[in-house]
Amino acid sequence: MSSFIGHALTGLGVYTSTQPVEKTTQRNLSLRDLLWPAWLVFVALAPDLDYIFRSLHVWSDSMGYVRVTHSFVGCLAFPLLTLPVLSRLKLARETRRLCAVQVVLAGLSHLAMDLLVGVASLSLLWPFTERRFRLPFGILPSGPAFRVDNFYMYRNLLIEVGALVPLYAGIYLARLAKLDGRKRRIGVAALWLCSLAFMGWSFTLAR
Numbered sequence: 001m002s003s004f005i006g007h008a009l010t011g012l013g014v015y016t017s018t019q020p021v022e023k024t025t026q027r028n029l030s031l032r033d034l035l036w037p038a039w040l041v042f043v044a045l046a047p048d049l050d051y052i053f054r055s056l057h058v059w060s061d062s063m064g065y066v067r068v069t070h071s072f073v074g075c076l077a078f079p080l081l082t083l084p085v086l087s088r089l090k091l092a093r094e095t096r097r098l099c100a101v102q103v104v105l106a107g108l109s110h111l112a113m114d115l116l117v118g119v120a121s122l123s124l125l126w127p128f129t130e131r132r133f134r135l136p137f138g139i140l141p142s143g144p145a146f147r148v149d150n151f152y153m154y155r156n157l158l159i160e161v162g163a164l165v166p167l168y169a170g171i172y173l174a175r176l177a178k179l180d181g182r183k184r185r186i187g188v189a190a191l192w193l194c195s196l197a198f199m200g201w202s203f204t205l206a207r
């Protein structure tokens with residue numbers, strides 16, 4: 001499982017990677033503008049609410065406890081609740097469509113992140129089947145125990161931030177058309193190489 005920092009970064013990454021660039025650069029952001037990315041961060045984190053609410057683990061005779069929030073149905077619960085609210089807000093059609101895509105991506109990002117650790121096996125198709133799925137490799141580190149004396153906490157957080165921040169920053173830069181084409185390409189390549197290097201480091205970790 002990824003750490004809550006990784007999930008939060010990915011919620012923000014979904015926002016910055018899909019938001020129209022000119023909108024975010026031409027005017028100052030207000031507090032109201034921050035509510036939507038904050039909601040995306042919450043949606044990206046929400047499946048891990050089952051660490052707090054243990055009743056979100058459902059017992060199955062064949063599979064033991066199933067983390068139902070870590071299924072497609074579970075991770076899309078908040079996005080599906082958000083869609084009717086979006087339809088009631090006075091938004092331009094393109095904005096509403098963009099927000100719908102962003103909130104669904106934020107929800108699905110949680111499963112992608114946890115699977116890319118390569119350790120977790122998730123009942124993705126619950127409640128249709130409790131069968132668990134796991135990737136045979138990992139390119140992200142697992143979420144560490146948060147203790148100041150835990151060396152692995154610092155290492156894994158370094159790898160996670162090193163893999164994710166340059167990845168999303170590169171996507172943002174790639175879409176920033178007002179920057180000179182050559183400079184942009186070099187910047188994007190450098191950021192994505194940095195991200196790949198940290199993913200490669202993570203790939204070599206024992207699982």
Ligand SMILES: [Zn+2]
Pocket residue numbers: 001002047048070110114
């Ligand atoms: Zn999780």
